[in-house]
Amino acid sequence: MTIKNKYIDLATGITLQYVEQGDHSGLPILFIPGALGTWKSYERIFPYLPSAMHAFSITLRGRGDSDKPESGYDFKETAIDIAAFMDAHHLDSAVLVGHSHSTLCIQRFGIDFPERTRGLVMIGGVYSVAHTPEEEDFWENVIMKLEDPIETDMVVEFYESIIHQPVPGDYIKLMAKDTAKAPARVWREVYRPLVESDNSDDLHKITATTLLVRGEQDKAVARDQQDELLKAIPGAQLKIYEAVGHCPNWEIPERFASDLIDFVEALPDR
Numbered sequence: 001m002t003i004k005n006k007y008i009d010l011a012t013g014i015t016l017q018y019v020e021q022g023d024h025s026g027l028p029i030l031f032i033p034g035a036l037g038t039w040k041s042y043e044r045i046f047p048y049l050p051s052a053m054h055a056f057s058i059t060l061r062g063r064g065d066s067d068k069p070e071s072g073y074d075f076k077e078t079a080i081d082i083a084a085f086m087d088a089h090h091l092d093s094a095v096l097v098g099h100s101h102s103t104l105c106i107q108r109f110g111i112d113f114p115e116r117t118r119g120l121v122m123i124g125g126v127y128s129v130a131h132t133p134e135e136e137d138f139w140e141n142v143i144m145k146l147e148d149p150i151e152t153d154m155v156v157e158f159y160e161s162i163i164h165q166p167v168p169g170d171y172i173k174l175m176a177k178d179t180a181k182a183p184a185r186v187w188r189e190v191y192r193p194l195v196e197s198d199n200s201d202d203l204h205k206i207t208a209t210t211l212l213v214r215g216e217q218d219k220a221v222a223r224d225q226q227d228e229l230l231k232a233i234p235g236a237q238l239k240i241y242e243a244v245g246h247c248p249n250w251e252i253p254e255r256f257a258s259d260l261i262d263f264v265e266a267l268p269d270r
Contacts, residue, residue, distance in 0.1 A: 003019040003021065003043065003046060004019065005017055005018075005019060005039075005065070006018055006019065006020060007065075008085065008088050008089070009088070010081060010084040010085060010087075010088055011084045011087060011088070012072070012080060012081055012084045013069075014061050014066070014067040014069060014072070014081070015066065015067045016058060016059060016060065016061065016066045016067070016081070016085060017038070017039065017058075017059040017064055017065045017066045018039055018056055018057060018058045018059060018085075019039050019043075019046075019056070019057050020054075020055065020056050021046055021049070021051075021055050022049065022050075022051050022052065022053045022054045022055050023051055023052050023053075023054055024054055025054070026051075026052045026053050026054040027052075027053060027054065027094075027095065027118065027264060028054045028055075028056065028086075028089075028091045028093075028094035028095070029049075029053055029054065029055045029056070029094065029095045029096075029097065029260075029264065030056050030058060030082065030085070030086075030094045030095070030096050030097065031045075031055065031056065031057040031058065031097045032058060032060065032082065032096060032097065032098045032099070032102040032105060032106055033057070033058075033059070033060070033063070033099060033102060034098070034099035034100035034101045034102045034103075034123075034124075035100060035101040035102070035190060035191070036062075036063055036155075036179045036182045036186070036187060036190060037063065037099070037102075037175065037178075037179060038059040038063050038064035038065075038175070038178040038179065038181075039057035039058060039059045039064070040057075040171075040174060040175045040178055041057070041099060041175065041249065041250070042057040042097070042249055043057070043171075044171065044249065044250060044253035045249055045253045045256060045257045045260075047253075048253060048254050048257035048258070049257055049260075049261070050261065053261075053264070056085075056089075058082070058085060059178075060078060060081065060102075060105075061073065061078075061081060062182055062186035062189065062190060063178075063179070063181070063182050063186070064178045064179075064181055064182075065181065068182070068183065068186055070185075070189075071189070073186070073189040073190050073192070073193065074192075074193040074197070075104050075105050075107070075108040075193055075197070075199065076108055076112065078102075078105040078108070079105060079106075079108040079109040079112050079113065080112075082096070082105070082106075082109050083109070083113055083116065086116065092116065093115070093116045093117065093118045093270070094116070094117075094118060095118045095119040095120070095121065095263075095264055095267070096109055096110070096117065096119070096120055096121070097121040097123070097260070098120075098121070098122055098123065098125075099123040099124060099247070099249060100123070100124045100126065100220065100221060100246065101126065101190070101194060103122040103123070103124070103125040103126050104126050104193070104194070104198065104199060106120055106122065107120070107122075107199045107203060107206065108199055110205075110206040110207075110208050110210075111199060111202045111203070111205045111206060114205070114206070114207050114208065117206075117207075117208040118208065118209075118267060118270070119208050119209045119210070119211070119263065119264065119267050120206065120208050120209070120210045120211070121210075121211045121213065121260060121263060122210070122211070122212050122213065122229070123213045123247070123248055123249055123256075124213070124214065124215070124218055124220060124221045124246050124247070125212050125213075125214075125221070125225060125226055125229050126194075126198075126221055126225050127198070127200060127203075127224075127225045127226075127228035127229050127232065128198035128199075128200045128225075128228070129194060129195075129198075129225075130194070130195060130196055130197055130198045131195070131196070135194065135195050136195060138191075139191060139192075139195045143187055143188055143191045144188065146184040146187050146188070147184055148183050148184050149180070150179075150180040150181075150182065150183070150184065150187070151180065152173070152176045152177050152180045153176075155175075155176035155179045155180050156172055156173060156176040159172050159175060159176055160172060161219075162218075162219065162220045162245055162246040162247060163245040163246065163247050163250060163251055164215060164217040164243060164244055164245030164246075164251065165243065165244055165245065165251035165252060166251075167247075167250045167251055171250070200228075200232065203229070203232035203233050204232060204233070204234065206233050206234065207234070209235065209263075209267055209268070210233050210235065210236040210237070211236070211237055211238075211239060211263050212226050212229055212230065212236055212237065212238040212239070213238075213239050213241070213248055213256070213259070214226050214238065214239070214240050214241070215240075215241050215244030215245045215246055215247070215248050215251070216240050216241060216242045216243065216244060217243060217244060217245045218244075218245055218246045219245065219246065220245075220246040221246065226238055239259060241255070241256075
């Protein structure tokens with residue numbers, strides 16, 4: 001399946017890369033890649049989505065072939081970029097799907113733009129890792145030591161470490177090549193909010209129907225992160241996939257797409 005890259009200018013002053021498929025009159029689904037990922041993070045899901053879904057996968061600022069400004073990378077600013085993307089496409093509301101790091105960004109969107117949030121799906125969702133010894137060590141000994149150019153092999157090694165089910169090697173390499181396009185300064189700007197802040201005090205404000213998705217063999221994000229999200233977000237539900245790692249969207253795309261379709265079809269009317 002070939003998906004055509006598109007670009008759009010936002011009112012926030014940047015141009016974002018994205019891909020799109022489906023009926024323009026259908027319910028919009030915005031897929032937001034995690035950390036330094038690009039739209040390719042959801043490429044394996046798109047063949048299993050019905051044409052009635054208006055699906056977008058967005059490469060956020062700093063990543064892939066999107067603009068790479070000096071600032072604008074915290075959770076709140078990312079939520080504003082997402083709202084600007086929706087404005088540019090004349091979308092009143094949408095379902096947002098996030099993965100790992102970007103679950104913090106879509107949480108912020110649900111908090112700050114409740115009227116525009118039809119539903120939230122968090123894959124490997126994060127409650128808070130701010131100020132923890134593990135994240136501060138990762139910040140000091142990995143992120144702060146990164147230098148340009150970012151090595152694709154390093155990204156491949158990381159991606160392979162967070163999956164449990166086999167994923168085609170060429171897919172991993174293509175994603176890693178895209179990820180490595182982000183310069184070291186962007187890696188630092190993206191990871192800084194993860195180390196320094198969270199949304200924990202505001203999660204009770206989320207009103208959208210929320211589904212948490214976890215791979216049982218997820219070694220990247222601990223189960224207690226989702227347990228805390230379940231307690232904090234009103235009415236949130238958790239779905240666990242056996243024998244799956246941190247990336248159900250890569251590892252079991254057909255099954256994840258089916259569950260996403262079920263989630264969207266069950267959303268209350270507005």
